[in-house]
Amino acid sequence: xxxxxxxxxxxxxxxxxxxxxxxxxxxxxxxxxxxxxxxxxxxxxxxxxxxxxxxxxxxxxxxxxxxxxxxxxxxxxxxxxxxxxxxxxxxxxxxxxxxxxxxxxxxxxxxxx
Amino acid sequence: xxxxxxxxxxxxxxxxxxxxxxxxxxxxxxxxxxxxxxxxxxxxxxxxxxxxxxxxxxxxxxxxxxxxxxxxxxxxxxxxxxxxxxxxxxxxxxxxxxxxxxxxxxxxxxxxx
Numbered sequence: 330x331x332x333x334x335x336x337x338x339x340x341x342x343x344x345x346x347x348x349x350x351x352x353x354x355x356x357x358x359x360x361x362x363x364x365x366x367x368x369x370x371x372x373x374x375x376x377x378x379x380x381x382x383x384x385x386x387x388x389x390x391x392x393x394x395x396x397x398x399x400x401x402x403x404x405x406x407x408x409x410x411x412x413x414x415x416x417x418x419x420x421x422x423x424x425x426x427x428x429x430x431x432x433x434x435x436x437x438x439x440x441x442x
Numbered sequence: 443x444x445x446x447x448x449x450x451x452x453x454x455x456x457x458x459x460x461x462x463x464x465x466x467x468x469x470x471x472x473x474x475x476x477x478x479x480x481x482x483x484x485x486x487x488x489x490x491x492x493x494x495x496x497x498x499x500x501x502x503x504x505x506x507x508x509x510x511x512x513x514x515x516x517x518x519x520x521x522x523x524x525x526x527x528x529x530x531x532x533x534x535x536x537x538x539x540x541x542x543x544x545x546x547x548x549x550x551x552x553x554x555x
Binding site: 333335360362364371372374377379384385387419421423430431432433434435436 | 475477483484485486487490530532534541542543544545546547548
């Protein structure tokens with residue numbers, strides 16, 4: 330059974346650009362959550378999607394957005410990139426509406442220069 | 443409110459037991475998790491405990507939960523050099539039906555020969 334797949338693994342972008350990250354959850358899982366990890370702020374919740382609907386959102390500016398497709402794959406988009414957006418972005422996959430088991434992907438390392 | 447705290451560092455000798463502690467504030471937490479993160483990698487789910495349990499054992503790992511004091515601990519028996527990593531505790535509390543994990547700051551475990 331394949332795990333959570335995040336692509337790409339590494340990205341370098343310039344300030345002001347926009348970026349799209351992708352997450353394919355474990356087969357059969359319908360909940361996908363996104364987290365940002367930085368040395369200063371630690372792991373912070375971005376948002377969660379379940380059956381193509383955003384159910385929960387963290388305290389991030391509107392530049393951060395996401396969506397989920399009918400096959401449960403999710404994308405996250407960051408527009409007008411800032412240096413402070415440099416981080417490891419992690420995606421978590423859960424079977425259902427309760428987070429009994431949340432499995433994480435390897436993450437996408439985004440560097441903004 | 444949600445706040446999860448951990449000590450930042452722990453150093454043990456190979457073969458000894460390690461105990462990593464965590465305190466949380468949200469009394470409505472239903473599940474509490476331990477994740478392991480190795481350098482450059484994502485989060486690996488080690489174990490989790492439901493809030494109505496006091497203890498859970500899984501091979502070398504023992505999780506203790508004191509719900510009254512909102513204290514969670516992870517004991518690793520016979521600690522090996524491969525256990526060197528950052529360990530995160532996380533709590534899940536239902537927030538309008540969505541999935542959201544609140545993470546601690548992480549404890550860096552160093553295993554010395």
